[in-house]
Amino acid sequence: MAVPLQERLYRTEAIVLGRMDYREADRILTIYTPQRGKLRVIAKGVRRPLSRLRPHLEYFTRCQLMVAKGRELDTVTGAETVDAFLPLRADLDAFGHASHMAEVLNRLTEDRQENRAAYELLASSLHLLADAVDPFAVTRHYELALLTLLGYKPELYRCVSCEADLSAVSNAFSARLGGVLCSLCRGADGGSRMLSVNAQKYLRTLERHGLATAAKLRLDPGLRAELEGTTSDYLRHLTERDLASLKVWHALRDGSPPVP
Ligand SMILES: [Zn+2]
Incomplete structure (x- = not known):
């Protein structure tokens, strides 16, 4: 019938x-x-x-x-x-970061699983990009908030191996273990990467105080690259693949062809 x-x-x-x-x-x-x-x-x-x-x-x-x-x-x-979100379409930086946000959500979610908060997060983040808020800050905030909503919140306060409170020194980030390793436990994951004091401060500020506070922090290009590399590592581990959008954006911005 x-x-x-x-x-x-x-x-x-x-x-x-x-x-x-x-x-x-x-x-x-x-x-x-x-x-x-x-x-x-x-x-x-x-x-x-x-x-x-x-x-x-x-x-x-x-x-x-x-x-x-x-x-x-x-x-x-x-x-x-x-x-x-018309302004996004005229701004390469904003468009590249919007592509990355869409790609991350696509890769980290299964079909037909309701998550209204993830929808609202994407909508509000696109809105901020269209309003010309710093794409770096909007994107790092989006990544951290989305990871939290989907159950992958990275541990930023206690060592993911020995569980000791982390001191304000250079530690390491382990994508495999989902958080920060103290300097003594760094060897617990040979694939971990150094995480400077300032990078840890930035991630904690984003998590505790949100985007408005984090967006006021001044970040030099080295710190930006470190933070982007850290979240990219973690996303690559979770999605088991390279994410293409940010690579393409870097290549366009730097005037070289995208790395395959
Ligand atoms: Zn430890």
């Missing part, structure tokens, strides 16, 4: 995380939604110039969708923009 149309349709807000061209004029989109988590949906005819859906389904657009349940993929039947 055919299912009545109203039972096959649902309405949802969504943010477009990624997309892939499909057939002649279609696209398969990866979207993140407040109630249904990550979904893959098909937008038919969206690559045609006059498609009604097209302007609402660009990267990172926050939109309201009407979706029809399908046997394999659900189909987008209507779309309206809630926030296009």
